[in-house]
Amino acid sequence: MKPPPFAYAAPTEVGEAVELLAADGARVLAGGQSLVPLMSARREHPAALVDINRLSALATLETNGDVLAGAIVRADRLARDPAVRGRLAVLADAAARVGHPAVRNRGTVGGNVAFADPANNLPVVAIALDAELTVRSAGGERTLAASDFFRAAYTTALEPGELLCAVRFPGLPDGAGSAYYEVSARSRGWGLAGAAAALWLDADGLIAGARVALGGVGDVPVRVDVDALIGTEPGAEAFAAAGATARTAVAEPRADLQASAEHRRHLAGVVVERALRAAGQRAGGRA
Structure with a gap:
């Protein structure tokens, strides 16, 4: 049986993306390492796919004390960035353990965290470092503590229509x-x-x-x-x-x-x- 048809959109602004996500059954598409296999297995049937890969605002990686990673920063970039390794080696270690090279080159920080697979690496670092997650919807923006974000396997505090935009991993004391x-x-x-x-x-x-x-x-x-x-x-x-x-x-x-x-x-x-x-x-x- 063929899956039902779905709409596809590739917005260039975060505001446009969250408006599209407000539609019933809309799902975020970033690296596709989690969602696409589920769609192929007929376990997910999104009514719409909102491709966020053109959102440059979500591709920033800052290492000024803390490490601030936008949602579409790739795992490979996080693993290889010398400033990240120098500041938070644990984060670079975990990113380097994300699958094989093809997965790391496509998989994103936001996808790894928001999918909440019990076997995923970055949620563990988020909990250890008391990370903060910035999420946005058509109704506005809010910040969630990592300790409040993960509810159960594959279940988070994200509300329908919300987009995980960035994760802030607090820095550690000098010499840590x-x-x-x-x-x-x-x-x-x-x-x-x-x-x-x-x-x-x-x-x-x-x-x-x-x-x-x-x-x-x-x-x-x-x-x-x-x-x-x-x-x-x-x-x-x-x-x-x-x-x-x-x-x-x-x-x-x-x-x-x-x-x-x-x-x-x-x-x-x-x-x-x-x-x-x-x-x-x-x-x-x-x-």
């Missing part, structure tokens, strides 16, 4: 180290579990602050409470303890053909420990 670590069933396959970690040290070389978020294990990324790390010496013992904490951070790990719930719970500790280890090596410029 950060990293993203992921385990997948095969090279560059869907992640079974991934962790974003950041830490910074005091004058005595002890951990002054740390942030960790975990993804792929549950339906949404979660923040892991690692306050117990503060005041300790960065090393195997401290990071192993944080990994143990991570195993309890997700009440109901996902189970599917890729991994059982118990295997994902085990991997939660592995990825957190290894992400912290890599962040610790980078802290203070030791990467």
